Amino acid sequence: MDERLSIAVQKSGRLSEKSLELIRSCGIDFYADSRVLKASASGFPLDFLFVRDDDIPKYVSEGIADIGIVGRNEYDERGIELDIVRDLKFASCRLSVAVPKGFEYKGLSSLEGKKIATSYPNIMKKIFSSRGVNAEPVVVSGSVEVTVDIGIADAILDIVSTGTTLKMNGLEEVETIYRSSAILVATKDMKSEKKDLLFHLLERIDAVMLARHKKYVLFNLPKPRLEDAAAIIGGMKSPTVTPLLDKDWVSVQTVVSEERFWAVFENLKAIGAEGILVMDIEKMTE
Ligand code: ATP
Numbered sequence: 522m523d524e525r526l527s528i529a530v531q532k533s534g535r536l537s538e539k540s541l542e543l544i545r546s547c548g549i550d551f552y553a554d555s556r557v558l559k560a561s562a563s564g565f566p567l568d569f570l571f572v573r574d575d576d577i578p579k580y581v582s583e584g585i586a587d588i589g590i591v592g593r594n595e596y597d598e599r600g601i602e603l604d605i606v607r608d609l610k611f612a613s614c615r616l617s618v619a620v621p622k623g624f625e626y627k628g629l630s631s632l633e634g635k636k637i638a639t640s641y642p643n644i645m646k647k648i649f650s651s652r653g654v655n656a657e658p659v660v661v662s663g664s665v666e667v668t669v670d671i672g673i674a675d676a677i678l679d680i681v682s683t684g685t686t687l688k689m690n691g692l693e694e695v696e697t698i699y700r701s702s703a704i705l706v707a708t709k710d711m712k713s714e715k716k717d718l719l720f721h722l723l724e725r726i727d728a729v730m731l732a733r734h735k736k737y738v739l740f741n742l743p744k745p746r747l748e749d750a751a752a753i754i755g756g757m758k759s760p761t762v763t764p765l766l767d768k769d770w771v772s773v774q775t776v777v778s779e780e781r782f783w784a785v786f787e788n789l790k791a792i793g794a795e796g797i798l799v800m801d802i803e804k805m806t807e
């Protein structure tokens with residue numbers, strides 16, 4: 522039988538949609554139903570295992586799945602050693618200390634001897650002890666933000682993405698001690714046929730990730746402004762320049778990162794660029 526690769530993905534939660542979307546954008550087609558545990562892809566020998574994110578490191582380490590997508594926070598908290606093959610850069614969040622109003626926070630040392638509610642006692646112990654602070658973790662599995670109010674903790678260490686929930690509970694985020702995003706993990710001793718499949722999957726993932734924040738830009742420009750345009754675009758080996766029927770004009774094609782796009786757009790207009798056309802890029806290589 523031909524070798525297949527299996528991937529453990531969160532069944533339903535903050536990682537699910539983006540994980541599946543990433544795989545779909547690699548041209549791998551499958552039918553996922555949150556009520557079923559497994560699925561098989563077409564277009565690539567990939568099988569899915571839909572599970573709770575907490576279980577992903579264990580399943581990958583035991584070879585029940587070859588690879589998995591999990592939050593770095595969950596991975597570090599479990600302490601199961603796997604190969605981290607890619608940082609997928611989605612589901613970004615931070616682990617922050619939050620204190621009630623009136624708590625005079627002057628740095629992590631203000632938490633010395635205090636009770637800290639968290640779902641991440643292992644990450645907490647590691648970071649606190651590396652910074653010479655002794656505090657007592659109060660382990661809770663959810664609703665960490667209510668623990669101060671009900672009197673079981675002095676402060677909390679919790680995952681934050683916007684901070685709204687903290688504010689609603691009268692807490693103030695005072696320090697971020699750890700950052701997380703989704704990572705792709707793999708079994709440590711994968712056999713070579715599977716490694717080969719993983720290599721091809723990574724090739725696709727890399728191409729998709731590279732294209733993700735880039736735009737393909739096409740515009741017409743008076744030929745004498747070409748040098749100016751090259752300076753505005755910057756960081757490129759050379760934009761592609763094609764002559765137009767009108768000899769005084771050229772058509773220019775280039776790739777611009779999303780963050781720089783509006784600045785580039787305005788500057789190009791200012792030097793007389795016309796008919797600026799912007800397109801998403803699906804996949805690309807360096
Ligand atoms: P499961 O039912 O699979 O155990 P869960 O409730 O533990 O799910 P989610 O809340 O879906 O997990 O979060 C999954 C991951 O998403 C987290 O481990 C973290 O890496 C990431 N994440 C991103 N933003 C947030 C956030 N605001 N709160 C919590 N997790 C977040």
Ligand code: ZN
Binds near residue numbers: 573574575
């Ligand atoms: Zn979970």
